[in-house]
Amino acid sequence: MEKPEKLIIDGKRLDGRAPEEMRPLKIEAGVLKRADGSAYVELGENKVLAAVYGPREMHPRHLQRPDTAVLRCRYNMAPFSVEERKRPGPDRRSVEISKVTRQALEPVLFLELYPRSVIDIFIEVLQADAGTRTAGITAAAVALADAGIPMRDLVSSVAVGKIDDMIVLDLTKEEDQWGTTDMPVAIVPRKKLVSLLQMDGNLTEEEFKRALDLAFRGCEQIYQAQRQALKEKYAIKPEGE
Numbered sequence: 001m002e003k004p005e006k007l008i009i010d011g012k013r014l015d016g017r018a019p020e021e022m023r024p025l026k027i028e029a030g031v032l033k034r035a036d037g038s039a040y041v042e043l044g045e046n047k048v049l050a051a052v053y054g055p056r057e058m059h060p061r062h063l064q065r066p067d068t069a070v071l072r073c074r075y076n077m078a079p080f081s082v083e084e085r086k087r088p089g090p091d092r093r094s095v096e097i098s099k100v101t102r103q104a105l106e107p108v109l110f111l112e113l114y115p116r117s118v119i120d121i122f123i124e125v126l127q128a129d130a131g132t133r134t135a136g137i138t139a140a141a142v143a144l145a146d147a148g149i150p151m152r153d154l155v156s157s158v159a160v161g162k163i164d165d166m167i168v169l170d171l172t173k174e175e176d177q178w179g180t181t182d183m184p185v186a187i188v189p190r191k192k193l194v195s196l197l198q199m200d201g202n203l204t205e206e207e208f209k210r211a212l213d214l215a216f217r218g219c220e221q222i223y224q225a226q227r228q229a230l231k232e233k234y235a236i237k238p239e240g241e
């Protein structure tokens with residue numbers, strides 16, 4: 001794709017959004033029968049599934065830890081998820097994203113409750129349009145709750161960034177590619193704790209503060225949608241419904 005001349009025209013982004021507007025978001029909890037917990041997230045053109053297994057006994061046993069469970073994350077992109085076919089299997093990018101995803105989620109779990117165990121999270125990106133690591137974290141948090149695993153809170157995640165000298169919420173692939181800065185953030189909403197913060201590009205201190213504030217506001221919307229998805233799955237419905 002060629003570089004567009006401008007990413008913001010008359011205050012609107014190329015997909016018609018305002019700078020502080022998120023793409024349409026859809027979250028569904030409990031979509032996979034064979035996983036202990038699962039969730040499906042659509043954010044604009046992104047389509048991401050998360051599946052959780054465990055806590056269960058860790059095998060091989062030499063990876064067990066006597067005092068705590070181990071959280072394992074695997075972020076994977078389907079070959080058909082991107083414009084140019086992605087070669088199957090792990091690569092540097094997916095190893096990095098798996099690691100930061102694990103670190104973003106660990107603070108809300110009580111891993112010390114499950115010595116010698118493992119909790120596995122599989123994130124499968126079916127369609128990508130920038131923001132897949134954050135959509136994966138959002139999905140994984142709902143999948144962990146759906147698995148009935150005790151949690152301090154959910155984790156909500158979205159990217160912010162800078163395009164055409166403007167701070168914007170939730171970048172598309174075009175904006176990520178041709179913009180100045182991409183900053184994925186994950187937040188533990190109730191404690192207002194940041195559990196993921198990466199930056200590709202640069203921002204002044206003042207821009208950084210505005211971007212982080214926007215990420216908090218975006219995550220609040222995501223948090224509400226996550227809670228709604230869990231309520232829809234678990235609300236006790238009156239008889240006959």
Ligand code: CDP
Nearest residue numbers: 082083086128129130131132133134173176
């Ligand atoms: O997806 P996320 O924004 O978290 O990560 P990224 O590394 O900043 O990638 C941005 C986007 O580039 C992805 O969401 C994909 O749409 C695209 N991409 C791709 O087309 N081919 C790849 N092998 C990797 C990423």
